[in-house]
Amino acid sequence: MTLDSARINYGKLLSRILLYFVVSLICIVILYPYFVMFLTALKSREEIFAPNGTIFPKVWMWENFVEIWKRAPMAQYMLNSILIASGSTAIAMVCGIPAAYALARMKFKGQTAFLGFIIVSQMFAPVVLLIGIYKVMQVLNLTNSLLGLIFINAAFNQAFTIWLLRGTFMSISAEMEQAATIDGCNRVQAMFKILLPVAAPGIVTTLIFIFINAWNEFTVALCLISTDTIKPLTVGINIFNGYNIIEWQYLFAASIFAIVPVVILFMSIEKNLTSGLTAGGVKG
């Protein structure tokens, strides 16, 4: 008996050690590109291109993080990214909340058709439609404008917005709203006063997810924006990624500014987001 339990404990200990080993290894691999980015951002140009490079900088060039603000309109890029991301999120939510509400709370003809339409719209990435998008933008006089990018990001994030919000709304009982309607509230009031406050965690998750998607968007911005002063960070930082010389230290220093805000935001919603994504899908 004692021998047996000792063997089990030994096995458990071994699997524990193995688990820690494998998980740490994976974490190191995942973080490796970020180490590289950070340490390279702190090297001088000469050191990066030196034949016998070292992992850590010999001279820590913290001034690179200051230099990028002088060499590129970083503040402008950052402001543009914020404007694009928050504008897209606002429009996506204003259009998405009522649609998700209708799908979760009402029965109407064409409901399945609308859901199907949302899924098919996902099959077209903006890059595939760029030529068409460009034509629409020409008609609306929105080429090379922040507003155009905002609308496109909002539209291509509609599917996710509706999907996530519909799942959230459906997980909340309609009873309270019905009681409120009997008390004389109309639907809009019932939604604003009762459903939305209860659904706040799901709404915040959706909001942040759309914000991050729009912040990270690259392809459409690359194609539609040609004026330097209205570029978002993802496109703008390529000013350091020239045809002949790549200023890796500046590119990576600028990249860190583009990454840090969204990584922190993302960590805050990760748990709610994934359960929301699968819940919406399984129920759909």
Next chain:
Amino acid sequence: MKKPYTLLNKAEPYLWILPSIILMSIFIIIPIGFVFRMSISQVTKAGLVKGIIGFKNFEKVLSGAKFGMVLKNTVVWTVYVVVLSTVLGFILALLLNNEFKGRKIARAIVVFPWATTLVIQASVWKFIINIDYGSLNTLLKTLGIISSNVNWTPTPEAFFAWEIACGIFVTIPFVCFTALSGLQSIDSSYYEAAIVDGANYWQKLFNITIPLVKPSLTVATVLNIIYVFNSFPIVWTITKGDPANRTDTLVTYLYKLAFYNGKQGEAAAVSVIGFLILLVCASVYMVSTLKKGDE
């Protein structure tokens, strides 16, 4: 109370979905219409749509010397990235589903590649694998594993393999977290019953865990097929599809056709071909997994 408003009541749901429909119509549906029309039209270099010319654009694309290779690349790219990231993401989810100290930190770390914009991740990998000053060589030399720089990308195929690796790297978190949320919703009573029956780890994995996580994984896989197939920034940043289209996928190929070579009609035809392939793949996959689920 209700009667005077019947017409309004009937129309009400449509009013609620109207803003969303308008937004998607203008910025998704109309562009789709433009692309389909351009694919069967003659389009000048400046982008002016002349007249309908039937399937000539498709003929030109399909008979193009490069197209077969680009299509093959796209399939290789999609299959490798989706399959490997699904397998690896699922294994990682199984690991993270254990209770252990530091699990929260590990989860936070796995978020990184998901939250980082693709263009930046691709730039870093481009730097890592560089032959002259790349940090992979520096790391391996410091560790004493190699003595002189290794050329990690001797051929276009090697470049493409690195692009696939990068694609897998950035896709794993999404699979991992969807699988993890599926794993955490499994009722522990199933496992308790299985332990009573004397099931071992693998029996539990294949008879309980995998069947129950499958719905979440199916959703993740369908989305992944679509996103990976249409993914542009990784290939664009690392090789731009060069040399001689040997690392091009459909999306980088059509981008170059449209915006570098002024062949918008042909680019539109490539878009339509890509959409049709995707539609067939996604529906076949969805139908087959849904059927299996019913059995």
